Amino acid sequence: MIDLRGLPELWRRSDVVVRDLPLALLLVVASLVPALHSRGTQLGDLPSRPFDELTGVVLALECLPLVVRRRLPALCLGLVALGFAIDQLRFYHTVAGMALPIALLSAGLHLGRHRRTTVAVATVGYVVLAVALHRHGSTEGVIGFGTFYLALAFAWGVGSWLRMSRAAEADHRRHVAERTRAAERTRIARELHDVVTHHVTAMVVQAEAARYLTAVPKRLDESLTAITDTGRRAVGDLRHLLDLLNPDHGTGARTSADGDTGPNGSVGALYSLASLVEQTRQGGQPVEFTQQGRPPEVAGSAEAAAYRVVQESLTNALKHDHGGRTVVQVRYDVREVTVEVHTDGTGSSAASPGGSGRGLAGLRERVGALGGKFSAGRRPGGGFVVRARIPAGDPS
Structure with missing residues (x-):
């Protein structure tokens, strides 16, 4: 049939x-x-x-x-x-x-x-x-012939109007596609900056510290192990980012570089602030970490943004206030996620890659897109402070 x-x-x-x-x-x-x-x-x-x-x-x-x-x-x-x-x-x-x-x-x-x-x-x-x-x-006369001509002209006009409408629609679709591609490139650049800058800065600081530990084999071994672990975390984060760009390439659960496992999007696997803080401590930065409330089992946009705020702040602490006391405070509640990171200014500038200025601007844009508030600046007594209030859930 x-x-x-x-x-x-x-x-x-x-x-x-x-x-x-x-x-x-x-x-x-x-x-x-x-x-x-x-x-x-x-x-x-x-x-x-x-x-x-x-x-x-x-x-x-x-x-x-x-x-x-x-x-x-x-x-x-x-x-x-x-x-x-x-x-x-x-x-x-x-x-x-x-x-x-x-x-x-x-x-x-x-x-x-x-x-x-x-x-x-x-x-x-x-x-x-x-x-x-x-x-x-x-x-027929002039009026009759003229009327018929106008009828034919109307048919041509309808076709021309349809042509302009289709062209305007195609132009609109093209501009939307261009804006979408530009936004996606910005998002990818921001994610790459957050991932690469943090891990590479930590590795550079750890490697610089290892140069002075040759006389203490145990400390030297710990420093080299920390560099290795940081590199593995960087590879894991980059692999996850590539999976987001190409969902068909990697599906299901993936083991993160720091040993946490879970489905894509789980807080334990992707946005573990405890692991992030521990990595920074291994780079020689004394970090006091306080977390109030319980993060959701599945990370949303607010949790991802909070993680990036802490990550960028700790990166800046390693680069500009290395060895200085650093405090990280994160609070989760039903309505919002609140983040505050500050240093006391007693550290020193570490030998690290120069900044592009994109990090804080990207955080301000990310938090603002979610309807939140972001601020960053120097403290009166020295050091710097970063604050973010991020509504829980995407803005409608």
Whole structure:
């Protein structure tokens, strides 16, 4: 049995010439129906004549070019207009005359080049046809011919309006796509900055400290182990980021570099503040960590943003206040997540990669997008403080 359910999709995928063929054939058949003889367009108000051996040629010339009305609109309009002119001058007045406004509408919609020239040539052709019909005794007059011309111009105008509407819609879609790509590039750059800067800064600080521990093998071994662990965490975070960019590549649970396991999005696997703080401590930064409330089992946008705020703040502490007392306070409640990180300014600037200034700006943008508040600056007594209040749940 033939599966008829797939026919609509097959028809939509077929060539436009095939899809336009039924309309052309329908007009030919309608023109040959005896009851419809002399019921078509009668320009010039002249009496009709019976069909003869030339009628078939005229019908073919008027109707069949419609099969290329979308692919070759100028050719279609020229052939249909010629057939229409012969139809009126031979006084057949067939139903096939309806092909002319269809061809004009299609040309207005699909014609991409020489549009003004087409309008000018079509207008001159119409004037020539009107003069010829007048010489054959037409009583239509200027008003009648002018009214018919306006009707044809309306068909062209409808096609032109559809063309402009489609172009505006395509332009809108293109701008939306460009804005989406730009936003996605910004998001990726922000994520890469957060991940790479934090881990690389920690590794540089740890490596710098290891240079002075060669006389203490145990401390040196601990420092090198910390560098290795930091590198593994960096690889794990980058792998997770790549999984977000390419969801088909990695699915299901993944073991994080710090040993936590869980499905994608779990707090334990991806946004473990305790592991983040411990990593920073291994880099030689004394961190006091306080957490109030219980984070949700599945991390949302607020928890992810809070994690990035702490991560960027600890990175800056390692870079600009290395060895100084650092306090991290995080509070979870039903309405919001509150984060405060500050240092006392007693540390020193560590040998680390220079900052780009993108980190804090990215945090301000991230928190602001969620409807929260973010601030960062120096403390009166020394050091710096970072504060963020992030509404729990995405803004509607």
